[in-house]
Amino acid sequence: MIGLFTDDHMSFEIDRNPSSEPSLREMSEKALKLLLEETKASTDKGFFLMIEGSRIDMAAHNNDAAAHYRDIVAYQETVAFVEKFVKENPNTVMISVSDHETGGLTLGKQLDPLVYPEYLWHPQPILAAKRSVEYLTAQIFKNEKSRSRGFIVQNIINLGLGISNATNAEIDELMKAVLTRNPAVTMDILGKFVSNRSLIGWTTHGHTGVDVNLYAYGYQHLQLTGNRENTDIGHFIARVMQLDLVSITRKLRNNNETSLKPEQRENNDDKASYKRLHYHGRKSFKLE
Numbered sequence: 001m002i003g004l005f006t007d008d009h010m011s012f013e014i015d016r017n018p019s020s021e022p023s024l025r026e027m028s029e030k031a032l033k034l035l036l037e038e039t040k041a042s043t044d045k046g047f048f049l050m051i052e053g054s055r056i057d058m059a060a061h062n063n064d065a066a067a068h069y070r071d072i073v074a075y076q077e078t079v080a081f082v083e084k085f086v087k088e089n090p091n092t093v094m095i096s097v098s099d100h101e102t103g104g105l106t107l108g109k110q111l112d113p114l115v116y117p118e119y120l121w122h123p124q125p126i127l128a129a130k131r132s133v134e135y136l137t138a139q140i141f142k143n144e145k146s147r148s149r150g151f152i153v154q155n156i157i158n159l160g161l162g163i164s165n166a167t168n169a170e171i172d173e174l175m176k177a178v179l180t181r182n183p184a185v186t187m188d189i190l191g192k193f194v195s196n197r198s199l200i201g202w203t204t205h206g207h208t209g210v211d212v213n214l215y216a217y218g219y220q221h222l223q224l225t226g227n228r229e230n231t232d233i234g235h236f237i238a239r240v241m242q243l244d245l246v247s248i249t250r251k252l253r254n255n256n257e258t259s260l261k262p263e264q265r266e267n268n269d270d271k272a273s274y275k276r277l278h279y280h281g282r283k284s285f286k287l288e
């Protein structure tokens with residue numbers, strides 16, 4: 001079974017229209033229900049389900065604190081549902097982990113290098129924002145009227161970001177990016193409106209090497225406590241599901257006629273295509 005709901009990436013949770021796109025929790029609920037039904041009759045077959053809260057990463061690539069928060073909440077609602085499922089099905093285990101951190105997010109950003117920062121952050125500006133900076137940037141670059149200062153202050157900053165106290169300096173900086181037709185910088189500046197008010201700091205538009213959290217609940221989950229290498233997760237899954245990864249991998253390779261030949265693989269791995277394929281976080285905008 002496959003469910004396709006949008007032409008491209010599904011919307012950020014903050015922009016999602018619930019009547020046309022299901023939530024991560026709704027999709028997970030459906031998948032678990034189907035898998036449970038399919039494996040009920042058989043006592044020796046289990047299932048593996050990978051649920052990805054993929055747009056958390058992308059919001060962090062955009063340094064968009066408000067979109068980031070909403071997608072994290074959507075993920076946590078999904079985790080709560082899966083945890084309930086695991087409680088009702090004691091022979092299952094849930095693992096929650098990320099393959100990396102993105103954006104280098106910190107709380108307690110220093111806004112002025114000459115002023116010692118306060119030890120705090122503010123959640124309210126995040127809650128006030130109504131749209132992702134990606135959505136708002138697309139709105140700005142729709143036509144000439146939407147690029148005007150009046151439209152931007154009213155519809156983008158006031159309504160979209162939920163900010164009524166923007167300074168002239170902030171608006172000037174934004175207008176400069178808009179008038180030079182630079183969507184990437186426009187997105188960045190829109191993100192800063194919220195992040196600076198929340199005292200949320202970002203160090204990069206890419207992935208970082210910091211440790212990530214690992215949570216596990218259910219069957220044999222104590223085997224995953226402590227500080228772990230990422231490969232330990234795969235070994236744990238193989239162990240509890242009694243999988244022979246070596247023979248499964250061999251079988252997949254033998255059956256896969258479309259797998260790349262070594263010479264094709266080399267071409268595919270060149271630096272340029274690697275960068276193109278992996279720089280997935282940022283949208284390219286059609287400029288009118």
Ligand SMILES: [Zn+2]
Binds near residue numbers: 058061102207280281
């Ligand atoms: Zn990423």
